[in-house]
Amino acid sequence: VSEKLSIPAENIEIVFGDTDKVQFGLGTYGSRSLAVGGSALVKATDKVIAKGKKIAAHMLEAADTDIEFADGVFSVAGTDRSKSFAEVALSAHFPVDYPLEILEPGLEEQAFYDPVNFTFPCGAHIAEVEIDPETGVVELLSYVCVDDIGTVINPMIVDGQITGGVVQGVGQALYEDCVYDPESGQLLSGSFMDYCMPRADHVPKVSVETHITKCTHNPLGSKGCGELGTIGSPATVINAVVDALSHLGVNHIDMPASPHRVWRVINEAGGAARPAQ
């Protein structure tokens, strides 16, 4: 919105997370927030610009079709006559000299957007692990990922979402386990004393990079981001574990690859893990 209207980001108020105040929407599932909600924002902003052109045309005594909008300024094509976005907005809200008979005052617009297709983010994730063959402990040494999520609006949020997702996936791959007593059906891992969440000291700094190929069918060019980390990391980490044990003939290990389970796999395969390279 800031970029399209050339209005400083700090002048834009974001009404967040209050369904009583915002328009109808289906929610944030499916990594769709920016690809769907962002596209609706683009459409609504385009409507604001279109209406602004009509107001500016009246102010500048020109035809609607002759008005151009660029860098936050409405101008008559080929001339130096122009009105700023703020002047147009003022006129829209204080319609003293205003074509009331053909144009409603105000500069509010809303838009619905229904995606014509899914977006297809993709990426490559690489994990490096080291296994203690005597105890079965898997240590995650480094994690690098490059993801194509199309247009990036806020790199800090992208880094946080992907890092958080990766760590959640590491939890699934190495730590988190719902264990039930087969006799009684009692949940044995019923507290965080037994159900292991990934913690800060379990994971290295996740290196997050993006490679941008714009989505072709939405106006922002953005693709989903929220679930990329969790989708990528369980398979990546488990593949790294299996690779470290592949010389023993191991080609599968169940999640989570807990110390006990990894040791048993090594022990049953009858060997020691490959030395660190």
Added chain:
Amino acid sequence: MQSFEYLRPTTLTEVGAVLGKMGEARPLAGGMTLIPAMKLRIAAPTALVDLAGLPELAGIKSDGKTVTIGAMTKHADVAASPDVQRLIPALAALAGGIGDAQVRNQGTLGGSVANNDPSGCYPAAVLGLGATVVTNRRRIAADSFFTGMFETALEPGEIVTAVAFPVPSAATYEKFRSPASRYALAGVFVAKTASGVRVAVTGAAPCVFRASAIEAILNEKFSAETLASLRFPADGLNSDLHGDAQYRAQLVGVLAKRAVAKLT
């Protein structure tokens, strides 16, 4: 949590009298185990006898041969004590590795020893160093103090007042943390003492115990290599969702080997 009476006596005599008189009264030290157990209603004492009113139960004394630590001394204070660090560095390190910072600044030596959690760290040090548990009534050798899961030789009304640790010529503690709780899935304390090598194992069985087979090997020759071929027996060891008895046996062997390697 169910309702209970709260008492804060200021003399040991009073403590003994109160505990003896009220059947379901429990002494309260750091409360790191008792309070959560009460919140879960696993424990429901009718009264808590808070030992915080006896400052003389906290503190560390040393004559060079023995380090005597008051029962109410917090883990963080043991870890930071220059005397403990100098004379029994393994004990300072062990105390510094218990729980997290909050637990270490609230939990006490006496509470840990009297509770005798199967995964507790302190019982391994007390047994491994051949320490003496001092109570308000007598002195109890470590070898006869820890009697079973959460069970000790303490009698009703008897509380731990201090533990006297003889200074070993060398000692170390190796712990394999449960990834979730960070309690010892297995912990091995190895000490070279005046009466030979002592090896105490925690976390692996219902109660801390001495690994006499490992002690015999190490008394013969104190080297990690001699333990390389050791297959520690899984009989009697715990099996749970974090590891079965075979895995714990493996951990005991590995930790013992690593401990000895550190000392040689």
